[in-house]
Amino acid sequence: MTQRTTTARVGQRVTHRRYVPYSHAHYAGNLVDGAYSLAAFGDVATEMCIITDGDEGLFASYSDVQFTAPVRAGDVIEVSAEIVRVGTRSREMDFEVRVVARGNPSRGASAADPLDPAVVATTARGVVVVP
Numbered sequence: 001m002t003q004r005t006t007t008a009r010v011g012q013r014v015t016h017r018r019y020v021p022y023s024h025a026h027y028a029g030n031l032v033d034g035a036y037s038l039a040a041f042g043d044v045a046t047e048m049c050i051i052t053d054g055d056e057g058l059f060a061s062y063s064d065v066q067f068t069a070p071v072r073a074g075d076v077i078e079v080s081a082e083i084v085r086v087g088t089r090s091r092e093m094d095f096e097v098r099v100v101a102r103g104n105p106s107r108g109a110s111a112a113d114p115l116d117p118a119v120v121a122t123t124a125r126g127v128v129v130v131p
Contacts, residue, residue: 011082012052015079020077031071032072037067044080048093055131057091063127092126
């Protein structure tokens with residue numbers, strides 16, 4: 001097995017954008033549960049580990065998870081991970097979900113508006129480990 005050197009560095013960032021489908025709404029008002037944000041954090045953390053370490057890595061823990069605004073079906077969200085600490089095998093990251101566009105049914109069934117500024121919906125800190 002070949003030893004691989006990490007390229008992980010503090011400040012390195014990965015960002016995804018995605019549409020939140022109506023099939024993920026679980027509550028009145030087309031609200032999406034908080035687990036949706038946590039799963040999105042897992043996706044950006046996985047990409048970060050692949051880029052920096054050539055391995056998907058494994059999530060070890062979350063801390064300070066904050067749900068500060070709703071995520072709704074029909075939203076477009078931007079999910080980011082930023083490395084804040086690099087250990088020998090661990091990578092500590094700050095995560096954020098921002099709503100960058102939201103449906104606007106008052107203008108029509110398929111109407112939507114970009115949000116400027118984006119609304120921060122979820123934040124967290126997490127630790128992943130890589131082999």
